[in-house]
Amino acid sequence: MRAFWERGYDGVSVAQVCAEAGIAAPSLYAAFGDKNALFEKACALYTEHLDEDLERDLSAPTARQAVERLLRSSAEHFTAPGQPPGCLVMGEPRLTERRDKTRGMIRARLRRAAAEGELTSVAEADQIAAFIDTVLTGMAARAREGADRTRLLDAARYATRAWPA
Amino acid sequence: MRAFWERGYDGVSVAQVCAEAGIAAPSLYAAFGDKNALFEKACALYTEHLDEDLERDLSAPTARQAVERLLRSSAEHFTAPGQPPGCLVMGEPRLTERRDKTRGMIRARLRRAAAEGELTSVAEADQIAAFIDTVLTGMAARAREGADRTRLLDAARYATRAWPA
């Protein structure tokens, strides 16, 4: 998981995984099948607590608080010490499906806010969702190329000021 | 250039470039040297008009207008019809240097705004620069995975509302 997280599916060779894991290739193949299956296992491990964290953040009483929490915890996750910078899901081209899922949850939360009167319309909710998606994607990419936590949190803080109270 | 733009350096094989260009490998090697030199030529072509466009956008009278123009023209560039979606520079891990240059120009423009009193401090300028960097990076990534122009412009519009007038 660490290797895929750092360098992506195509950037990691099976030999490198074997070296980092301290085992030989046949053992790895006996345990996981092939590189694809190994990657899916790594993804499953990575995304294990992702949905609940997401739901926890998004369950805040107001959409503004929900987005604030989401952006803040994402910035912290993308720069967690002892872990690779960025996000395995955001950095992997083939995981479009998983990203769409997250986007759908954000959009749903904002549409709920529109239905509850916190936002003026569903259209506004979708636009803000697109904006938040963009910021999250950017934060992950910036983290991977070395942006530190402070800078990401700065970006997150300004992003939450984007729509009027 | 199109091939590298669409799929990145590692995602493009010399054989594919040859097929798309309608020439054989030795001709390509005679003309460009090797894959790296070809890529640098493609980058030079891509970035040819990039700095002037950037300076044109950033030369707006106020920093807010400068950022508005930059975000808007970037959103349009990332979704230009007949061209690959996204940005060659933003999508290529090895072009960190080029991205840093763009970031430096944005930060310089916002620091100027701080010096001129449009922003309250250099610290605020740097924070807004980090935010704008993040949004730009995210817009390029979102464009590459299929986000349409409308969505990117929505994100750009909300990003410009992030700091008070």
Added chain:
DNA sequence: CGCCAACCGTAACGCACGCTAAAGAACGTG
């Protein structure tokens, strides 16, 4: 101690890659 089964590392396969040498075609010049 002897046996069997499970495990592990070595070595190799087929393939695609970046790259290049040498054969062959096209073309202007005498």
Added chain:
DNA sequence: CACGTTCTTTAGCGTGCGTTACGGTTGGCG
């Protein structure tokens, strides 16, 4: 028409990839 130059094509090199067959080692059990 013959020739020399220039470009293109064919074919192949070495390397690293994902993957797997095989022989040696280890460890538990009678």
